[in-house]
Amino acid sequence: GNSVTQMEGPVTLSEEAFLTINCTYTATGYPSLFWYVQYPGEGLQLLLKATKADDKGSNKGFEATYRKETTSFHLEKGSVQVSDSAVYFCVYGSSNTGKLIFGQGTTLQVKP
Amino acid sequence: DTGVSQDPRHKITKRGQNVTFRCDPISEHNRLYWYRQTLGQGPEFLTYFQNEAQLEKSRLLSDRFSAERPKGSFSTLEIQRTEQGDSAMYLCASSLKGISTEAFFGQGTRLTVV
Numbered sequence: 316g317n318s319v320t321q322m323e324g325p326v327t328l329s330e331e332a333f334l335t336i337n338c339t340y341t342a343t344g345y346p347s348l349f350w351y352v353q354y355p356g357e358g359l360q361l362l363l364k365a366t367k368a369d370d371k372g373s374n375k376g377f378e379a380t381y382r383k384e385t386t387s388f389h390l391e392k393g394s395v396q397v398s399d400s401a402v403y404f405c406v407y408g409s410s411n412t413g414k415l416i417f418g419q420g421t422t423l424q425v426k427p
Numbered sequence: 428d429t430g431v432s433q434d435p436r437h438k439i440t441k442r443g444q445n446v447t448f449r450c451d452p453i454s455e456h457n458r459l460y461w462y463r464q465t466l467g468q469g470p471e472f473l474t475y476f477q478n479e480a481q482l483e484k485s486r487l488l489s490d491r492f493s494a495e496r497p498k499g500s501f502s503t504l505e506i507q508r509t510e511q512g513d514s515a516m517y518l519c520a521s522s523l524k525g526i527s528t529e530a531f532f533g534q535g536t537r538l539t540v541v
Contacts, residue, residue, distance in 0.1 A: 319469075359470070359518070359532040404469050408530075412483060413458055413522050415530060417469030 317342045321405040321418035328395055328425050336390040336421050338379075338405030348372075348381050348388040349406040349415070359404070362390075395425045431533035433519050439539045440509055447505045448536045452521030459502050460530065461494055462518040463487070470518055476502060477524060509540045 322337040340348065350362040350372070363372035368383035377392045388405060405418040432451045440446050452459050457478050462470035473492070474484045478499035491509075496502040506513055516537050520530040 358534045359520075361529050364529070406469075412475065413524070413528065413530060414460070414472050414475060414483065415462075415470075415520075416472065419467070419469050 317346070317407055317409075317416055319405050319407050319416055319418040321403075321421055323419070324402075324422040326421060326423050328423070330397055330425055330427050331394045332425075334390070334392040334395045334399075334423065336403055336405075336423070338388045338390065338418060340386050340388065340405075340407050342386070342407060345410055347408040347410060348379070349408055350377070350379055350388075350390050351404045351406055351417075353402045353404070353420075355401070362403070364408075395423070397425045397427050399423060400425045431519055431521050431531050433517075433533035433536050435536055436534060437537050437539075439541060442511060442540055443508055445505065445507045446509060446538065447503055448517055448519075448538075450502045450504070450519030450521075450533060452501070452519070453531055454500075455523065456521035456531075457499065457524050458522045459496055460520045460522075461502070461504050462520065464516040464518055464535070465514075473504075506538075509538075511540045514538055514540045 319340045347366045349364045351359045352362045363374040365372040365381035371380045379388050379390045402420045402422050404420045407416040434449045460475040461473040464470040476496040491507045494504045516535045518535045519533045522528045522530040
């Protein structure tokens with residue numbers, strides 16, 4: 316079946332370091348891909364999305380490109396801040412039903 | 428609109444008791460989803476509604492679980508004869524039908540079965 320695999324955490328970085336969180340997926344059809352974020356004590360919220368191959372989603376300095384040839388959707392940010400500390404989920408979305416399949420989540424901790 | 432709201436936020440129950448959770452979606456959203464999240468894992472899909480029709484249920488959803496969405500507005504998720512393995516965060520999300528529309532999540536109901 317369809318699934319999402321993302322790199323295990325926790326990831327600990329110093330402020331202003333470069334961030335990459337790897338994500339790969341297996342899918343049938345033409346899914347949309349998302350990154351959701353969960354800040355401490357808050358609910359899940361959408362960080363960025365891409366709806367078709369070669370689309371690049373971006374928000375708050377984060378970027379991810381939908382790569383169909385490598386079935387990947389890696390999350391990157393050039394310079395992380397302490398406020399980026401959170402759990403990040405790579406998510407596959409069914410275009411028909413909107414059903415979401417989540418990766419296991421990667422905890423990011425940014426130290427000043 | 429204040430977003431997706433879930434009630435209660437926390438529930439502690441004894442094994443074997445029944446529990447019911449409520450979700451109020453964003454008012455114009457016609458799709459509503461239930462997910463379950465255990466510690467250290469990503470949320471897992473349980474079921475979804477389009478308006479009042481329940482269109483898909485996960486194999487994870489045993490016959491002790493039932494969900495309703497009367498009149499296509501709020502939804503309830505009931506767990507009968509709770510077991511310790513039911514302890515988890517139960518998340519509700521809503522969205523508009525359409526390609527790649529964003530799902531908005533509630534804060535969740537944390538269930539502890541003792």
